Amino acid sequence: MSIERSSSLELxxxxxxxxxxxxxxIDDYITWNxxxxxxxxxxxxxxxxxxxxxxxLREKLKLRLEVEPPKSRRRFEICKLDGIHIGWVSxxxxxxxxxxxAVGIDIPSExxxxxxxxxxxxxxxxxxxxxxxxxxxxxxxxxxxxHRMIKLAEKLGFQLAExxxxxxxxxxxxxxxxxxxxxxxxVL
Numbered sequence: 001m002s003i004e005r006s007s008s009l010e011l012x013x014x015x016x017x018x019x020x021x022x023x024x025x026i027d028d029y030i031t032w033n034x035x036x037x038x039x040x041x042x043x044x045x046x047x048x049x050x051x052x053x054x055x056x057l058r059e060k061l062k063l064r065l066e067v068e069p070p071k072s073r074r075r076f077e078i079c080k081l082d083g084i085h086i087g088w089v090s091x092x093x094x095x096x097x098x099x100x101x102a103v104g105i106d107i108p109s110e111x112x113x114x115x116x117x118x119x120x121x122x123x124x125x126x127x128x129x130x131x132x133x134x135x136x137x138x139x140x141x142x143x144x145x146x147h148r149m150i151k152l153a154e155k156l157g158f159q160l161a162e163x164x165x166x167x168x169x170x171x172x173x174x175x176x177x178x179x180x181x182x183x184x185x186x187v188l
Contacts, residue, residue, distance in 0.1 A: 009073060011128055015120035018076035018089065018128070020069055025077055026061045028085050030054055032108040039108040042146045046170045072132035078107065078121045086112040089125040094139060094179070101129065102139040102179075105152075118152055126156065126187055136184050143168050144176040157186040 011018040032039065033052045040048045075090035087107035094100040105122045107113055126138055140158060142149040145168075158180035168175040 007068075009069070009076075011076070011124055012081075013120055013124050015081065015115075016117055016124065017079045017081060017083075018121060018124055019079060020073070021061075021065060021075075021077050023062075023065060025085055026058055029061055030057060033057060036108050038110060039106055042149065043104075043106055044143075046168060072129070076125060078105075078117070080112070080117065084112075086117065087121070089121055091125075091129060094141065100137075100139050101133060101135055102141055103129065104140060105149075113148075119155060122152065123156060123187075126182065130184050130187055138182045138184075140180045140182075142178050142180075143170075144178060145170070145173075150178065153180045153182075156182065158182045 008020045008022075010020075030052075034054060074092070075088055077085055078087040078089060079085050086109060087105065089103060089105045091101055091103045094102050103122065103125060105118055105125075107118050107121075129135070129138060139161065140149075140153050142153070144150075159182070160178060161181035162177075162179040164177035164179075166174045167177040
């Protein structure tokens with residue numbers, strides 16, 4: 001059975017395409033959650049699950065496809081311009097506070113890192129969110145052990161807004177929770 005939405009959105013820049021999820025992405029998500037799992041060491045690794053139930057994940061992803069996306073998308077899939085699906089960007093409200101919209105990014109496969117694709121994707125997503133939401137700031141959250149995300153945030157113009165000292169314990173070490181803030185005037 002093929003699942004189709006009534007409307008699909010794609011955004012482009014010179015490096016990547018952001019698009020709505022499609023049925024062909026499900027196998028990528030299964031791979032990223034069962035085989036290519038290194039990315040989970042950087043995206044809240046203290047929340048990592050031991051084993052993923054593949055059929056449960058497949059069903060959850062199919063259900064996601066059945067829901068008509070909101071006018072202002074909360075997430076997009078990241079594809080290279082040749083169509084290869086390499087990850088996703090997403091947004092959420094920090095602790096449910098609708099005045100603090102945060103964005104995040106994951107590029108699970110290491111072979112697509114280091115090409116500035118993440119920077120291109122996150123900048124395009126941030127620009128989209130500023131254009132479709134009534135907000136003056138965007139946030140991103142990470143932890144002091146995720147040096148690549150810290151560098152990416154700084155390259156995009158984010159400034160450190162909050163540092164929760166020693167708030168994260170992982171792999172026998174303690175890390176700081178970091179919240180960065182970007183003003184709309186620094187992007188558009």
